[in-house]
Amino acid sequence: MSAQDELDGPGQIDPYHHLHDEAYERRFAKGYVGWRDMVFMGGRAAESLDGEWRFAIDPYDEGLRQKWYADAPAPVEAWPVPRDYDTNAEVTAPVPSCWNVLRREWTYLEGAAWYTRFFTHRTGTDERIVLRVGAANYEARVFLNGIFVGAHRGGSTPFFIELTGHLVDGENRLQIQVDNRRRPDRVPMQHTDWFNYGGLYREVSLVRLPPVFIRDFGAALVPGSGGRRLRFDVTLSDPVDGTATIAVDGLIDALALPVSGGFGSIEVEASPALWSPDTPRLYAVTVRCGDDEIGDRVGFREISVDGRRILLNGEPIFLRGICVHEDDVALGKTTSEADLVRRFDHARALNCNFLRLAHYPHHERAAELADELGFLLWEEIPVYWTIAFEAADTFADADNQLREMVRRDRNRASVIIWGIGNENADTDPRHAFMSRLAATAREADGTRLVSAACLINRAHFRIEDRLAAHLDVIGLNEYFGWYEPSMEGLERLLANSDPDRPVIITETGADAVAGLRGPATTFFTEDCQEAVYRAQLTTLARAGYVQGVCPWILYDFRTERRQTVFQRGYNRKGLVAEDKTTRKRAFDVLAACWAERRRAENGGAGGQAPLATTNQGAS
Ligand code: GCB
Numbered sequence: 001m002s003a004q005d006e007l008d009g010p011g012q013i014d015p016y017h018h019l020h021d022e023a024y025e026r027r028f029a030k031g032y033v034g035w036r037d038m039v040f041m042g043g044r045a046a047e048s049l050d051g052e053w054r055f056a057i058d059p060y061d062e063g064l065r066q067k068w069y070a071d072a073p074a075p076v077e078a079w080p081v082p083r084d085y086d087t088n089a090e091v092t093a094p095v096p097s098c099w100n101v102l103r104r105e106w107t108y109l110e111g112a113a114w115y116t117r118f119f120t121h122r123t124g125t126d127e128r129i130v131l132r133v134g135a136a137n138y139e140a141r142v143f144l145n146g147i148f149v150g151a152h153r154g155g156s157t158p159f160f161i162e163l164t165g166h167l168v169d170g171e172n173r174l175q176i177q178v179d180n181r182r183r184p185d186r187v188p189m190q191h192t193d194w195f196n197y198g199g200l201y202r203e204v205s206l207v208r209l210p211p212v213f214i215r216d217f218g219a220a221l222v223p224g225s226g227g228r229r230l231r232f233d234v235t236l237s238d239p240v241d242g243t244a245t246i247a248v249d250g251l252i253d254a255l256a257l258p259v260s261g262g263f264g265s266i267e268v269e270a271s272p273a274l275w276s277p278d279t280p281r282l283y284a285v286t287v288r289c290g291d292d293e294i295g296d297r298v299g300f301r302e303i304s305v306d307g308r309r310i311l312l313n314g315e316p317i318f319l320r321g322i323c324v325h326e327d328d329v330a331l332g333k334t335t336s337e338a339d340l341v342r343r344f345d346h347a348r349a350l351n352c353n354f355l356r357l358a359h360y361p362h363h364e365r366a367a368e369l370a371d372e373l374g375f376l377l378w379e380e381i382p383v384y385w386t387i388a389f390e391a392a393d394t395f396a397d398a399d400n401q402l403r404e405m406v407r408r409d410r411n412r413a414s415v416i417i418w419g420i421g422n423e424n425a426d427t428d429p430r431h432a433f434m435s436r437l438a439a440t441a442r443e444a445d446g447t448r449l450v451s452a453a454c455l456i457n458r459a460h461f462r463i464e465d466r467l468a469a470h471l472d473v474i475g476l477n478e479y480f481g482w483y484e485p486s487m488e489g490l491e492r493l494l495a496n497s498d499p500d501r502p503v504i505i506t507e508t509g510a511d512a513v514a515g516l517r518g519p520a521t522t523f524f525t526e527d528c529q530e531a532v533y534r535a536q537l538t539t540l541a542r543a544g545y546v547q548g549v550c551p552w553i554l555y556d557f558r559t560e561r562r563q564t565v566f567q568r569g570y571n572r573k574g575l576v577a578e579d580k581t582t583r584k585r586a587f588d589v590l591a592a593c594w595a596e597r598r599r600a601e602n603g604g605a606g607g608q609a610p611l612a613t614t615n616q617g618a619s
Contacts, residue, residue: 048204128164178198210292
């Protein structure tokens with residue numbers, strides 16, 4: 001029996017069988033990869049599979065129903081029966097890209113699409129070959145030479161599928177079915193305030209590895225060590241014993257790390273120059289084990305909480321922030337180096353030291369650049385609004401996305417906070433779900449803070465959420481001045497609250513159409529947005545426990561929920577229009593506020609900080 005027959009049962013001879021089989025997805029229920037299958041990528045030379053792939057949309061899931069993947073490409077004369085799918089159909093799509101921006105008729109496509117590409121492989125070595133997909137929104141199923149080799153859930157984290165053993169000598173056919181359907185049990189579920197792009201929208205590559213390879217590597221300053229101890233851990237692909245050798249340029253020549261059963265960890269005395277936004281010092285780290293070698297550039301720093309204060313390397317720090325989505329008029333969710341550089345340039349112009357990467361893990365290059373440029377980051381998973389908190393599979397999905405994000409970025413000094421959710425009502429199922437996620441974040445990484453963007457507790461009109469007990473920092477989204485036009489509520493809320501830990505305002509803001517002027521009382525004018533920013537920043541300055549503010553948002557972004565003449569499919573809360581160039585008046589208000597704040601912290605200019613200095617009101 002072939003592997004395919006094992007999946008499908010004995011060969012089907014009824015040509016109409018697939019029309020009546022609504023359980024067609026069962027064949028693919030096993031084989032999901034997750035965080036345990038990830039491969040550490042630093043310092044590896046991957047073979048890019050980017051470029052034009054054969055492409056076919058498949059909104060009715062015919063590919064899975066009819067097993068399109070099983071048919072080897074052939075001229076029509078050689079088809080035994082008529083086909084509905086042909087890799088030679090002359091339609092291609094670039095990888096990475098979002099299909100929605102490629103053709104007008106694909107703009108609102110939600111469903112499946114098939115990507116096919118061929119590559120040459122030479123067998124006869126002991127190499128292990130792993131496919132890496134940077135991200136596919138939302139679910140992906142992978143087929144090699146007609147065989148189902150694995151699947152992945154979660155639209156914003158990378159996944160890895162080992163192809164060794166399924167490869168043939170010569171030409172190989174790789175097919176990936178990507179499905180971006182919105183569903184109530186997904187993370188996020190069907191209701192969000194951003195556009196549901198689809199596709200293989202981050203890079204795809206093949207990684208060649210020795211028979212035993214380094215699967216995971218962690219390097220961090222030991223919390224509480226006063227900046228004098230480093231911890232390294234290594235996980236190998238297989239449960240073998242051995243020794244890994246670690247070198248940190250200018251700090252450690254050759255440290256032997258014993259590995260037993262495929263895992264080893266060690267702590268050593270060392271006094272690195274500490275990483276901070278002002279001194280973003282990175283060390284080149286290399287790790288050798290057996291025939292494998294990897295590398296990374298790592299900054300060492302400590303982030304902690306003391307009462308209501310956030311400490312970076314033992315010093316209080318106020319987070320001068322801005323939120324950002326991955327969204328681009330031309331590219332959709334696909335990002336580029338130039339786009340990221342522009343983003344950090346804008347953050348620099350705003351005098352920010354902190355960005356919230358909302359509402360899902362962004363491209364890994366964002367944190368690498370933040371490491372180099374000296375920005376602090378909040379990274380989060382899309383546990384957004386009302387997901388299926390009672391469903392075990394939904395929890396497993398969220399838990400896996402969280403662990404994948406942590407594994408990918410845990411060596412990035414810039415990342416100081418893992419966000420585990422956004423605006424989830426304080427219900428019992430949500431509490432159970434998210435307190436478990438907080439525990440996962442701590443188990444996966446004990447060197448960062450855990451937070452969530454919470455809602456105002458309407459019953460008590462306070463900053464109060466049962467989840468707060470499981471968080472290091474309380475994130476709070478509030479839109480006084482906009483959805484609740486009176487600012488009086490913010491004064492009341494702040495006066496009425498007495499949180500026992502730091503609070504960050506993770507969102508606040510107002511919509512404005514770039515260039516639209518008018519009275520500050522008229523919605524969607526730049527004047528209205530500007531007034532909301534001024535009022536917010538002044539009022540928040542009086543709450544000493546507010547240790548950071550991250551207004552919503554840097555750029556206008558697409559969302560089909562917004563259909564007035566002012567919005568036309570866009571959320572207009574950007575400080576910059578969707579062209580990523582045209583600044584609105586509120587941009588300068590925030591830039592001035594953060595400049596003033598930074599001057600006051602540096603003890604200069606004698607001016608009153610627009611937000612209370614870090615220690616004021618802190619316990
Ligand atoms: C929120 C959400 C964010 C929305 C924003 C808005 O509270 O967290 O995803 O885009 O408000 O503009 O309404």
